[in-house]
Amino acid sequence: MKAIIIDDEKHVREGILLLADWHYVGITEVLEATDGEEGIQLIKEHRPEIIFTDMSMPNKDGITLLKWIHSTGMDSKTIIISGYDDFRYMRSALFYGSFDYILKPIDRNLLNETLERAVHKWQEQDEDRRSLLEKNQVINEVKPLYWDRLFTGIIEQKDLSIETIKKVQKEFRLDIKNARCTLAILPVPWLLMKKFNGDRDVVFFALLNIVNEIVRSKNSGISFRNVNKEDEIIILLWNTPQTNFALEKIYDAIYQYIKMKCTIFKGDETTCVADSYRSASKVLQNYPLLAGEKKVVTTKEMNQKGNLHLLDYAQELKWALQRGSTDEMDVILQKLFEKLETSHNLSFEQLKIWENQFHLLRKNWLEEYDISGHAPIDQGWNFWEEDGTFSFEKFKEEKQKEFYDLMNLLEKVHYQKEKTSIQEIEAYLKEHYYLDIKLQDIAEHFFLSREYISRKFKQVYHVTITDYLANIRIEKSKVLLENPHLKIYDIAYEVGYKDEKYYSKVFKKINGQTPNEYRRDETRGRF
Structure with a gap:
């Protein structure tokens, strides 16, 4: 702890230095100033916990100093040392929150008693301040999680409780039940997770800060994490006439900070947030990934083409796998890729269908070979460029690799089984x-x-x-x-x-x- 003695009389400063038991109360450094002006400069620089000051000094007197200390909201404890038993000084000291008032000449016992009480009071209040700070930190950490969960519930149900409506009204001045809102989905890119070493919390924290800095500046919206989805940030806008412009601004800000193109998928404007979320989800799932870069996608860009199903080509794929023919597999895959590009819609929904059906077929084929508990093949989400845009070439390479890996696995297991049966025959002959x-x-x-x-x-x-x-x-x-x-x-x-x-x-x-x-x-x- 630190203390400062502010007095224009040197012998008074020296007397306090000698009389006070600094070590006993835990004060390790004592500063000196000759007037209020010098005292203010030292207080700013060193932030002492205990301040001794005279009232009558040149330049800036004690009252001026007390006013300044009071205006800064400092936590220091101020003890007045004065040779004047003056009511004006006493009243000012009390008004500006000084801890105590000691008259000269200074009594050693009274000085140390006052000093000890001042230090004890400062420590007591400091403990309260720390406790309050920790409490506020916890609240600040928990608060976003609370709103994430509350708004996630809002986007999933049409009938909102009165309590939920009141909470949103109080916090955001928004009539969530009747106000016309627009909801948009910002999918968190897989490559962004990779950049942050898979730390989802850091990724969401960074993106939410960028988005909320824009939408909350004019109380025109909020962004939050959809706690029921691994990779969704929701942007809810109100009081925003040009929603596309606002969302494009978010897109540009994200690209500026993290150099990744994060397309945003906008739902319909409506008084029901859940309906807007459902429409945004449809836009997200059906958007044609081969359509090129787009900052904001709306219902107008939805593609009505049907999806391709691997199950329809299961027999052809199985024959190629059983023959171990990469050439034959390439012919089949090339046909599928051409259909995706021309006759079907290569969308997020299509990617999910492909993955689900590939795993189903793979599981069935492995069971036919009596393979269980085998480590899964890498599933290939590596078909994105470094800037976050979709790469059809990488997609094709990854899908081809998955089938090649499966072919090699089945061929290896088939060979091992054949070898094992022949080894058993050899052992039988020896016996x-x-x-x-x-x-x-x-x-x-x-x-x-x-x-x-x-x-x-x-x-x-x-x-x-x-x-x-x-x-x-x-x-x-x-x-x-x-x-x-x-x-x-x-x-x-x-x-x-x-x-x-x-x-x-x-x-x-x-x-x-x-x-x-x-x-x-x-x-x-x-x-």
Whole structure:
């Protein structure tokens, strides 16, 4: 804390400096001034909490100083030090809110008692000020949320409660039930979210500040966040004869600050805010994105063309996916893109229909391949330019990428399934090599066709099943041949051959020598 002593007599200033117990009350710095004029300059610069001042001084006296302190609304506590027991001075001190009045010569005990009470009172009031400030901050933070929720309720229902009507009337001087209003929707661009690292609160705060600075300057409107939509700011205008001009001004201001073109979609002027919102929503959903840049879109720009449905092309898309043909997929997608550009309306509604139906088809196709819980493919909202305008080229690239990714996923899973079934067959051969295994038996055991097993087994292991089984049997027999007490025909039977001569023929074909020759060489090498 700081204090200042304002007195034209040096010995008085020095006396207060010596007599006051500054450290005890928490004052760490004490300033000095010789008159009211110098005192005002130091008070402005240092903002002391405690002010000691004489009443009779040259230039600006104590009364002039008190008037100035009172006019500034400062929180300082002023203690008068005077050699005059003058009612005029006393009355002025009381009138301008001084804390106390001490007569010279100064009594040490009275000085410190007064100083301690002044500091305590300042601290007490400062605590109240801080508490009030915190309360106001909370109110200021909560207030916008309150109005966001209240106005969101207004745009969604025609019948408004008397309480809601009164609240709006009191806050905005607006008869929300009968006044003719125009409502517009400002969709928050996806790329703007990206610029602010996905912090929606910051994005909405920035946009709402820009809009409200324009519409609330003349009490002609309000903008608020539609709490039931992730990406909608609502602009409600009244007392605005040229609504298009006002909305274009908002568009320009947003572009000036964030360099992004945020098209605004205006509903009909009406006494029912909910009706105006519904008409604005229709304008937003049906506006043709290929129509080019537009600052404000009205019902006049709504396109009546129908929407394209991916479900109508489900079978064609599925065949291309199953064949794994990107060329075939490109032909189908190109046809769809041309239809979007010429026969249908590429709008926000169309984008939503495409996304919903793509996810439905994707879900069904994955289930056919028995794929569950797989990470979703990137859904592609990256078809916007940096300035916020729609890019048909980016849209086409993104949609193509989604189908390519799905095709690669299905092909990979299909291959893994095929590989897994063939691996199971290989394990089966290793475990049952000694049996008389026929291809038909394997097909029936694994519920697969003989042709498929033969083809896929050779693709994976590069040999036929017959040759693979023969290799397993011969390798097993080599281990048995190391035992000199076992007969050749016993070994042949043990590994699955009923005919000793056929076994020897197969063994020689694979190893280049007969079983006896192999045994002899192995035995000679060991001894």
